[in-house]
Amino acid sequence: ENPFYEAFDDILEICAAHDVALSLGDGLRPGCLYDATDEAQLSELRVLGELTLRAWEKNVQVMIEGPGHIPLNQIEYNMKIERELCHGAPFYVLGPLPTDIGAGYDHITSAIGGTMAAFYGASMLCYVTPKEHLGLPNANDVREGIVAHKIAAHAADVALGKAGAIERDHAMSDARYAFDWNRQFELSLDPERARELHDESLPQESFKKAEFCSMCGPKFCAYKISKNLMKEKNVK
Known part of the structure; x- marks a missing residue:
């Protein structure tokens, strides 16, 4: 039912002609801890790995979207299985959120999971705002979310010994x-x-x-x- 999936080769031709990179999203990412690392998520990740190879064959760069809601003890595995199934393509994560009960403070929840994800190999953190799961964020919500995730990214860079961090x-x-x-x-x-x-x-x-x-x-x-x-x- 996804027209982008059906027309993927045509899209790759357009992207290659205009030097456009693709972000391959994961519509089956876990929306709660109940669904973390389930077969639906992993099956989709395998498909994303196949799409990655098809994109590279056309000289189109890709990055892979990741979860989602993941408990702390599963974050390392999620980072490693993405690298394996998606052939080392850059992985960016939505958090991940290690608990579902941080409503109003999900920028903090997300930053906690994001720090671990970055430490274990995530390439980019997608920020989450305090308004996540509650409503449309305003400018200040966005600011708080970005700062929280800059802190998370920097903490991971320090732990990884990144130059200058x-x-x-x-x-x-x-x-x-x-x-x-x-x-x-x-x-x-x-x-x-x-x-x-x-x-x-x-x-x-x-x-x-x-x-x-x-x-x-x-x-x-x-x-x-x-x-x-x-x-x-x-x-x-």
């Missing part, structure tokens, strides 16, 4: 130790939000040079206490 984290540690608040905002994945939350309790510009935040205050900041102790002992 952890340097940003090290720079943040240095900025925190130096109480360089503006530098901390710049290094954050969402600088605007970081600055906004800091300024809720310490809005004056002078606090951008303060050696504390509102969490521990000037007397109990661990960084400040540590720096003072090292100064006393002349430790650099």
